[in-house]
Amino acid sequence: MSNAAQATDEVSLRDIYLVLKRRSRLILGLTLGLALATLAASLLWPKTYTSQVVVSLSLSNQSNQGLLNNLPSLPGLAQGFVDLQQTRLLADQLGVDDPTRYYRARFDEKRGLLSLTAQGRTPEEAHQRAEQILQVARSYLERNLLEGAQANLRAALTQAQLDLQVARDGLAGIQVQLKEAPDRISLDPVLAAALEARGSDPQAARASNPAYTSLSLDESRLRSQIAQLEARIATLSGLLQQPDSINRLISQALLVQVLVPPAEPLRPSFPRPALFTLIAAFLGLTLGVLWAFVLEAIQPAPEPARAEGLEAAPAGTR
Structure with missing residues (x-):
């Protein structure tokens, strides 16, 4: 190829300027x-307005009779609410056919922040929808925590009933042995020392009849245990019949701090x-x-x- 052809193929800034001109x-x-x-x-x-809510979720460390122990994970519940966006359950609670059209939910597990977003055709509508999804999210968390607390109550009640039955069986056996044991025998210092060396209660070891005294102490202990278990069973049964009381405890334990409250936006988010x-x-x-x-x-x-x-x-x- 000649130099003239190469010069012709090259594009200079002047050529670009002439083309643009x-x-x-x-x-x-x-x-x-x-x-x-x-x-x-x-x-x-048509304009679209967006109102955003940011809440911090946590549980208080105070518990009442173990009701708040072993509750469902709060981050798990928050993420579960986020996953409900495309379900009929959330659609019915929000009163829309497709929640994802107007609502968004996102949970930041590292910071424990739940971000809720609501859209509307007017600032007032966006504000109302933001308040609605905040209320639905709070109700969802409280309802699931309430179910967890009730499950804890039922488990504690079942365990207390089993312990009560074991204590009553043990008391019945001890009472049979007390009827067969002699009331009093001569005190044996050697036997008392041996019993103390084996870790027996000194009060029973130095008694005139160590076996009888030990059985009597066990009977008293079991009677006290039975009384405590019966009181616990009565308390747990009463709480299970009062879900409103449990719900109030859950509401006090669930700390929902609204960092960014629902508000009417000043400008449309789209377009x-x-x-x-x-x-x-x-x-x-x-x-x-x-x-x-x-x-x-x-x-x-x-x-x-x-x-x-x-x-x-x-x-x-x-």
């Missing part, structure tokens, strides 16, 4: 047209005319420049060398 109307027209069309569409498009217009203008400018170079590439260019030859031929003939 020749196609300036196309570039400016496409830029302004796309920007104005986007601005008009943004102004005519954003200024931002969309700038983006459209940039895209129009980029497309205009590219289209200008495409037109220059596909349009046949004049051949200067051939034109000069045709002009020189008549002169040589003469």
Whole structure:
């Protein structure tokens, strides 16, 4: 390839400037047209307002008779509420067919923050929906914690009933042995010392009848244990019959601190005319420049060398 051909194929800054100058109307027209069309569409498009709520979730360390022990994990419950966005259960509670159309929920497990977002056609509607999803989320957490507390109560009640039955059986056996044991025998110092060495209660070891005394002490201990178990069973049974009391305890234990409360937004979240217009203008400018170079590439260019030859031929003939 000759040097002249290489020079012809090379594109200089002047060539680029000339192409942009020749196609300036196309570039400016496409830029302004796309920007104005986007601005008009943004102004005519129905506005959407967004209200966001951020809450911090935690459980107090105070518990009442073990009711708040072994409760469901609060992060797990919060993530479970996030996963309910596409379920009929949440749709019925929020009163919409598709909750994901108006509501968003996201849980940050590291910081323990639950972010709730609600959208509406007006600021008032967005505010009301934000308050509604906050109330639904709080009710969901309290309801599941209430079920966990009731499960703990039922388990504790069953265990107390089993312990009570074991204590009563043991008391019955001891009472049979007490009837067969003699009331009093002569004190044996050697036997008392041996019993103390084996870790027996000194009061029983030094008694005139260590076996009888030990059985009597066991009987008293079991009677006290039975009385405590009966009182515990009565308390647990009463709590199970009063779900409102448990719910109040759960409400006090569940700390829902609203960091960002529901509020009416000042500006619509969609559309954003200024931002969309700038983006459209940039895209129009980029497309205009590219289209200008495409037109220059596909349009046949004049051949200067051939034109000069045709002009020189008549002169040589003469």
